[in-house]
Amino acid sequence: MEPIELLKKFKHLGADSDYTRKSKIVILSQGNDKLAGFSLASREIAAGVFRSGWSIAMTAVMLLLAIGSFSILKILSPAKTSVVDIGGLRAEAQAIDAQIELTNVFYNDILGLENKTSTVSAAPPEVKSPKAATVPTQNEINASLGSAETTSTKPTIDSVLDALSR
Amino acid sequence: MNKSIYTIVFGVFAAAALAATPFYSANSKVYAENNCDFRQGLKNLSMAGTDSRENYSQENVRKELDVRKEILNLATDCAIGEALEIQSNVKSAQANYPEIRDDRNRILSRLDEIISYYRIQKDAIKDLGIEGSKIFSANLRIWRDSNYVPMDELGKNFLIFAKNQDILQITQNRFNQISLTLKTLGLADNQKISDILNQARKNLRLAGENNDSVKNIFKRLAWPNDASDLMVSSLRYLKDAYQNFFDISKEAQEIISSAK
Numbered sequence: 001m002e003p004i005e006l007l008k009k010f011k012h013l014g015a016d017s018d019y020t021r022k023s024k025i026v027i028l029s030q031g032n033d034k035l036a037g038f039s040l041a042s043r044e045i046a047a048g049v050f051r052s053g054w055s056i057a058m059t060a061v062m063l064l065l066a067i068g069s070f071s072i073l074k075i076l077s078p079a080k081t082s083v084v085d086i087g088g089l090r091a092e093a094q095a096i097d098a099q100i101e102l103t104n105v106f107y108n109d110i111l112g113l114e115n116k117t118s119t120v121s122a123a124p125p126e127v128k129s130p131k132a133a134t135v136p137t138q139n140e141i142n143a144s145l146g147s148a149e150t151t152s153t154k155p156t157i158d159s160v161l162d163a164l165s166r
Numbered sequence: 167m168n169k170s171i172y173t174i175v176f177g178v179f180a181a182a183a184l185a186a187t188p189f190y191s192a193n194s195k196v197y198a199e200n201n202c203d204f205r206q207g208l209k210n211l212s213m214a215g216t217d218s219r220e221n222y223s224q225e226n227v228r229k230e231l232d233v234r235k236e237i238l239n240l241a242t243d244c245a246i247g248e249a250l251e252i253q254s255n256v257k258s259a260q261a262n263y264p265e266i267r268d269d270r271n272r273i274l275s276r277l278d279e280i281i282s283y284y285r286i287q288k289d290a291i292k293d294l295g296i297e298g299s300k301i302f303s304a305n306l307r308i309w310r311d312s313n314y315v316p317m318d319e320l321g322k323n324f325l326i327f328a329k330n331q332d333i334l335q336i337t338q339n340r341f342n343q344i345s346l347t348l349k350t351l352g353l354a355d356n357q358k359i360s361d362i363l364n365q366a367r368k369n370l371r372l373a374g375e376n377n378d379s380v381k382n383i384f385k386r387l388a389w390p391n392d393a394s395d396l397m398v399s400s401l402r403y404l405k406d407a408y409q410n411f412f413d414i415s416k417e418a419q420e421i422i423s424s425a426k
Contacts (some may be wrong), residue, residue, distance in 0.1 A: 165304035
């Protein structure tokens with residue numbers, strides 16, 4: 001048989017009418033059973049609510065017992081929470097200590113940078129045009145290059161510029 | 167039609183982004199990777215200098231000049247990286263108050279000028295001769311002393327200063343909270359507690375005064391300045407205020423315990 005003819009025949013395919021009827025009954029009957037299971041009497045509903053209520057109440061009591069001691073202390077002695085929040089105060093005081101340390105570290109870093117420079121200007125740091133610089137002698141170049149080579153620390157931008165200017 | 171326009175616009179932006187990325191990443195990369203090591207360059211310069219002195223020739227002079235330019239290019243790249251780094255830190259500093267934001271913008275703008283200056287200088291390196299490179303280096307060094315060094319210091323101090331504003335506010339909030347609680351508990355009239363509270367108030371005021379002096383420094387971008395000393399002093403007053411809070415808490419607890 002040609003495939004096209006076979007496909008055309010599929011259009012007329014259908015379930016057996018008796019099987020269809022039986023299936024419908026089975027499905028509908030199962031649905032009825034389930035629905036019957038959900039239809040509770042008002043007395044049963046009340047009992048369920050009562051049981052649930054007890055469960056919730058017991059959970060609440062347990063939660064209160066678990067965290068209650070802490071909360072009750074707070075409620076009973078407000079001075080201990082508001083005035084004597086030692087933990088919070090200590091953390092904030094430590095943050096100030098850390099900030100002082102940080103400022104000192106930055107300050108030392110800045111001092112280090114200033115020591116590396118030769119010129120200190122009292123004027124606000126406006127972008128100025130460079131002034132003509134004096135050219136050092138060849139001996140100074142060799143001295144500076146020699147020291148840059150032998151030094152164990154890495155030359156800075158400024159020390160390199162010094163070396164290049166000689 | 168619209169689709170093709172979007173495609174073109176997207177393409178232009180993508181190309182611009184790609185073109186811009188290596189420029190900035192190259193600069194920050196140089197500094198970030200701590201690649202600014204001049205030791206080899208200086209060694210090469212020393213050798214090239216000796217060669218051109220002992221055996222003067224066009225080739226040796228050219229060699230020395232090339233080494234000088236190479237070092238100068240690296241030095242300006244590193245200087246740009248240095249400035250970009252401090253600029254990035256200042257940019258990311260928390261500025262929760264309008265005047266602090268103004269200070270931050272002032273510093274960022276000055277750092278922009280510095281970076282632009284470095285870039286202009288970098289462009290000039292290719293045209294230098296040996297003597298020119300010496301003068302160029304000396305001038306750049308002098309310029310850095312009077313322009314970059316102050317901004318580096320101000321930028322670093324600003325990072326501390328911006329954070330201090332939050333600490334001051336937190337301490338002020340603590341003071342308000344403790345004052346209110348003492349009133350609620352009827353302890354504000356207690357002589358000892360009142361004395362300590364006044365001391366805390368004084369410490370807060372002094373901390374605020376020092377902080378205001380630092381604000382003034384940033385407003386004018388004044389340099390040299392005593393911002394570091396003032397900030398440490400301000401923080402120490404705040405620390406003393408916290409000691410006052412601890413003392414108040416202790417006193418209050420003793421009074422409450424004895425009343426039970």
